[in-house]
Amino acid sequence: MAFNLSAVSLTTLLLLASCSPFVFGGSEASSSYSSSSHHHLVKGLSWSFYEYECPKLESIVRKHLKKVFKEDIGQAAGLLRVHFHDCFVQGCDGSVLLEGSATRPSEQEAPPNLSLRATAFEIINDLRALVHKECGRVVSCADITALAARDSVYLSGGPEYDVPLGRRDSLTFATTNVTLDNLPAPTNNASVILTSLARKKFDATDVVALSGGHTIGRSHCTSFEKRLYPTQDPTMDTDFASDLKVICPTTNSTNTAVLDIRTPNKFDNKYYVDLVHRQGLFTSDQDLYTDERTRDIVESFAHDQNLFFEKFVSAMIKMGQLSVLTGGKGEIRANCSVRNSDNLDLASVVEEDLETAAELR
Numbered sequence: 001m002a003f004n005l006s007a008v009s010l011t012t013l014l015l016l017a018s019c020s021p022f023v024f025g026g027s028e029a030s031s032s033y034s035s036s037s038h039h040h041l042v043k044g045l046s047w048s049f050y051e052y053e054c055p056k057l058e059s060i061v062r063k064h065l066k067k068v069f070k071e072d073i074g075q076a077a078g079l080l081r082v083h084f085h086d087c088f089v090q091g092c093d094g095s096v097l098l099e100g101s102a103t104r105p106s107e108q109e110a111p112p113n114l115s116l117r118a119t120a121f122e123i124i125n126d127l128r129a130l131v132h133k134e135c136g137r138v139v140s141c142a143d144i145t146a147l148a149a150r151d152s153v154y155l156s157g158g159p160e161y162d163v164p165l166g167r168r169d170s171l172t173f174a175t176t177n178v179t180l181d182n183l184p185a186p187t188n189n190a191s192v193i194l195t196s197l198a199r200k201k202f203d204a205t206d207v208v209a210l211s212g213g214h215t216i217g218r219s220h221c222t223s224f225e226k227r228l229y230p231t232q233d234p235t236m237d238t239d240f241a242s243d244l245k246v247i248c249p250t251t252n253s254t255n256t257a258v259l260d261i262r263t264p265n266k267f268d269n270k271y272y273v274d275l276v277h278r279q280g281l282f283t284s285d286q287d288l289y290t291d292e293r294t295r296d297i298v299e300s301f302a303h304d305q306n307l308f309f310e311k312f313v314s315a316m317i318k319m320g321q322l323s324v325l326t327g328g329k330g331e332i333r334a335n336c337s338v339r340n341s342d343n344l345d346l347a348s349v350v351e352e353d354l355e356t357a358a359e360l361r
Ligand code: HEM
Pocket: 074, 076, 077, 078, 080, 081, 084, 115, 116, 117, 184, 185, 186, 187, 193, 210, 211, 212, 213, 214, 216, 217, 218, 219, 220, 221, 222, 223, 259, 284
């Protein structure tokens, strides 16, 4: 067996995981899943949406993110998660990027979003500024977020794939209750996750593939401490649990642990190898191996990285099209964190938007 943990102590693995330099550059060898023809597109999105209005869009995003990840590959995980949280709540409409006001808390302030990285929002706004400088205000923040997620996967060693474009940015954000209702919790078991994602038309293969996003990034102890205290979750590998207790010595620790102990910064199929060894961090991860409906899928991805990449790409393309705003709906924000009508520097732009909306009717 390739991963004999009796030979390599888990502590060593965890230490290596937390200190390892970022994995970068393997991406050139990673597989390409650019064939767009067999993926279904919702009306209003296209594979070549900005071909004439912003032909350099994808190269600008790629180039900037390469630079960002060279400094800190952890940012890739942060960006991937933002796209997921954007799409699952009210659709991929940039609503998670909006800041709230004194009177109305934003999606960002809802509990599952509190652990999104603030730097991810900054990176998205930096990308927007670069893109708008080149092309004017034509590319939505929701599209920039989707492209940033794709490049996060690819530049961490994962598959390369085309992203349908043409999303518009929302004028509103969801309430805390709607946010909570749409984002599953790490304490959920596979039944709850399967039911929750079935509402968005994801099947068991999609669920297992999307969960593979946890092949990169980190979690705060508070997201999994119930598996350690007061009693240890019996489905967790005991050495793994002991090592996690070192990282999270008490409840409410502010420390973080990596999501995939084998290759925490590399987008690969090792997350599934972790699950097979009962070293998944969350109940929502580990139970995919316990539940009979998903166990075989986990095993197949653990054995075949190409199969995982293929299913991940198709699930991501599906996720990236959830309830998108297209055509004359929504707007193209001039600042991803505020809608144009609240943007004090932007009165003329809002008027221009109203004219465009009128033309589109
Ligand atoms: C299936 C249900 C899911 C649950 C319950 C879940 C839950 C979580 C939790 C609790 C964290 C750690 C937050 C923290 O404490 O800092 C996390 C991190 C993360 N999640 Fe998920 N997640 C799910 C699905 C996904 C999907 C579909 C993706 C992307 C395709 C994804 C990508 C990530 C990434 C990349 C991180 C690391 C973020 C970072 O390092 O900043 N997750 N997730």
